[in-house]
Amino acid sequence: MNKRTDEEGRPIRAVAMMSGGLDSTLAAVHIARMGIEVHGVRFSTGFSPVAGLLKAGKDRPPPLAEGGESDPRALKVGTGVEISFRLIDISTDFIRDVLTSPRYGLGQEMNPCIDCHIFMLRRTRPVMEEVGAHFVFTGEVLSQRPMSQNKQALNIVEEQSGLKGLLLRPLSARHLDPTIPEERGWVDRNELLNIRGRSRKTQIELADRYGISDYPQPAGGCLLTDPVFSKRLKELIDHTADEEKLTPEDMNLLKVGRHFRLPSGIKVVVGRNDAENRYLEGLNLERWSLQVMDHGSPITLVDTSADDDDLNTAAALTARYSQGWEEKEVRVILIRKETEREISVEPLQPGEANSWMI
Ligand code: SF4
Incomplete structure (x- = not known):
């Protein structure tokens, strides 16, 4: 031409x-x-x-x-x-x-x-x-x-x-x-x-x-048009005092997992499968990371400002989605930066956390 x-x-x-x-x-x-x-x-x-x-x-x-x-x-x-x-x-x-x-x-x-x-x-x-x-x-x-x-x-x-x-x-x-x-x-x-x-x-x-054959479907490329993602995003903005401090990593966290807001206001994200667990592990965040020991377990991320009660609840929530959910008690490891702790919790039962789900 x-x-x-x-x-x-x-x-x-x-x-x-x-x-x-x-x-x-x-x-x-x-x-x-x-x-x-x-x-x-x-x-x-x-x-x-x-x-x-x-x-x-x-x-x-x-x-x-x-x-x-x-x-x-x-x-x-x-x-x-x-x-x-x-x-x-x-x-x-x-x-x-x-x-x-x-x-x-x-x-x-x-x-x-x-x-x-x-x-x-x-x-x-x-x-x-x-x-x-x-x-x-x-x-x-x-x-x-x-x-x-x-x-x-x-x-x-x-x-x-x-x-x-x-x-x-x-x-x-x-x-x-x-x-x-x-x-x-x-x-x-x-x-x-x-x-x-x-x-x-x-x-x-x-x-x-x-001769163009390989093209994406319209509007499939932006999560801001997705109702589920938008609901999570709106909830996050509503719970964030200074919206301008939100980061791309906060947005990445909204893309996978089950999302919960505990009554204290703390946010908990639980991976749903291996791929999501790897994704959550790979996010460069300072949040607490929780995992049940001795059983197949999701990775759970918890806001940094969580106190001991919140961490116990998040651990019980993690246990509910682990393969040890029918046990009386399971051990959960909690890691944040250099800190590592282990606690024992009774798994929450199915339905118990429904009202916290976003
Ligand atoms: S907000 Fe998303 S869908 Fe709308 S123009 Fe921007 S990229 Fe496209």
């Missing part, structure tokens, strides 16, 4: 904000096929699910250093198109600046999609400047999501992101006002698409045409 150039003969470059889903992949391929050099960015908010990975017996993907950025990597998409993209960790800032105080509200669950788009696009602008790109584009589709992708929301995102006129939505562009890239002839509006609404039919046809 011929490289497209601007009025001064410079190759036209664009930054693609990619979510990893089909729409943003299609948008990137569509723009790249026009002869435009595409530089992808993908943001890690820390809200990707881990259940599928754990089920498949895989470890979690190695986390990016907090606030860090990966080297550009090549993404082969479909036939003959390769897009370079970098992954940028925004997990800590995302909790502080987006999650706990979304200006434009939440979707059906705890998903602050409008604020999230604004935040990510603001972070995209420096990349645009760094690579000397002419504009930024996304895979947003008009009216695909009632709250975050209606016309008003798209306009708010464009205004607030600091990319007025420079934000192209190639999949729906012909339903939207022309942008600077179209007015300046960097892209031909006639080659842009007019997809609108919730149906995925056109995208699936386009994916077939571009």
